[in-house]
Amino acid sequence: MADTDVPVAVADGAQDMRREFMRALASRRAGIVPLSVEPAKPVTNPMYQAHPIPTFCKAMAACPLNNIRNLESALEEENLYLITEALVSSWKTGETMPFIFDTVWDLIKLMDYLSARKDINPSCIGITGESLGGMHAWFAAAADPRYAVAVPIIGVQGFRWAIDNNKWHARVASIKDVFEEARSNLGKAAIDAEVVQAVWDRITPGLADKFDAPYSVPSIAPRPLLVLNGGEDPRCPVEGLEDTCSRAVEVYSKANVSEKFKFIAEPGVGHCMTPFMVREASDWFDRFLVAE
Numbered sequence: 144m145a146d147t148d149v150p151v152a153v154a155d156g157a158q159d160m161r162r163e164f165m166r167a168l169a170s171r172r173a174g175i176v177p178l179s180v181e182p183a184k185p186v187t188n189p190m191y192q193a194h195p196i197p198t199f200c201k202a203m204a205a206c207p208l209n210n211i212r213n214l215e216s217a218l219e220e221e222n223l224y225l226i227t228e229a230l231v232s233s234w235k236t237g238e239t240m241p242f243i244f245d246t247v248w249d250l251i252k253l254m255d256y257l258s259a260r261k262d263i264n265p266s267c268i269g270i271t272g273e274s275l276g277g278m279h280a281w282f283a284a285a286a287d288p289r290y291a292v293a294v295p296i297i298g299v300q301g302f303r304w305a306i307d308n309n310k311w312h313a314r315v316a317s318i319k320d321v322f323e324e325a326r327s328n329l330g331k332a333a334i335d336a337e338v339v340q341a342v343w344d345r346i347t348p349g350l351a352d353k354f355d356a357p358y359s360v361p362s363i364a365p366r367p368l369l370v371l372n373g374g375e376d377p378r379c380p381v382e383g384l385e386d387t388c389s390r391a392v393e394v395y396s397k398a399n400v401s402e403k404f405k406f407i408a409e410p411g412v413g414h415c416m417t418p419f420m421v422r423e424a425s426d427w428f429d430r431f432l433v434a435e
Contacts (some may be wrong), residue, residue, distance in 0.1 A: 144283070150153055160353070160358055161355065161362060161417060164286050171237075172248070202421050205417075205418030206422065207426075230242055232323050233346040234345055235348055239346075240291045240348075242321075243275075243347055243350070247283050251283065251287050252303065254290065254427055255419065256261065263365050265289065266291060267291060268290060269428055271294040271295065271296060271428075272426055273296045273298070273374070273416045274296075274298055274378075274414065277295035278298040278299075280294065281293065281299050281359070282354075282359060284363050287388075288366070290366070291367075291430045292368075292428060293363060293367070294368075294370075294428065296372075296416050296421075297361065297372045299387070300356065300379035301356050301380075301386070301387060302351040302358070303351045307382075308337050308383070309336065310380050310382075311336065314378045315339060325338050325345070327343045357386045361390045361394040364394045367430075368377065369406075370384075370388075371424060372384070372406075372407070373407045373413050373414060374411050374412055375410075375412060376416065378414075381408045384406065
């Protein structure tokens with residue numbers, strides 16, 4: 144579904160944000176890295192790619208499964224090898240954006256590849272992910288309208304809100320090394336809001352302002368978007384998404400597709416993907432991706 148299904152002023156705003164985001168993604172790329180696709184070993188368990196199965200992935204067992212004949216033999220696993228750099232190096236040099244942004248660029252290139260395949264319907268490609276993968280799904284869908292349906296899981300958060308409301312600690316703790324490096328470089332005795340702002344500005348410019356959730360999430364309209372978070376997640380505080388959800392509800396309503404946006408904060412759940420979330424994500428894809 145194209146942006147033309149959204150009121151003109153809203154669509155123009157989304158396209159402006161998308162163009163500026165694409166310029167930011169391209170701004171630090173020394174050259175285009177070719178996408179390499181190589182055959183891999185056969186898939187022995189379609190639900191899990193790691194062995195032994197990671198405990199945090201066991202929620203995937205709750206995913207409803209259709210009885211698809213010869214599913215395992217029909218699947219092909221493909222490894223996409225791309226170059227990444229460390230966060231600390233990004234802070235030091237300012238030459239890369241390995242937190243979120245570089246991967247979003249890769250996901251756009253992945254869409255180029257998938258869209259060109261004859262065995263794939265390019266209008267029926269959805270995206271989801273958990274935690275950092277949820278951030279990738281969120282921003283990839285915002286950047287690339289070819290992702291028809293998006294379900295970011297425990298990833299969407301308000302970066303600006305977290306700084307303004309002193310709720311950045313859990314997110315910072317998840318990638319603390321780069322913030323410690325910045326604290327030292329800035330001559331600070333401890334990590335504070337100024338350090339947090341400086342890191343985001345350096346390694347992900349725009350993350351805490353023009354590309355933050357209140358602007359990027361509504362830009363996904365009118366495509367179906369389900370945001371799944373934990374109600375007690377300190378990394379993605381629900382309170383920090385009130386403005387984002389209000390804006391998204393308004394945009395989807397103006398596009399007459401209110402049913403295509405939904406935000407669920409599972410009560411009592413922290414930063415954890417649950418069986419409930421997996422079932423909700425599966426139902427969302429069944430409802431919209433197949434039908435679209």
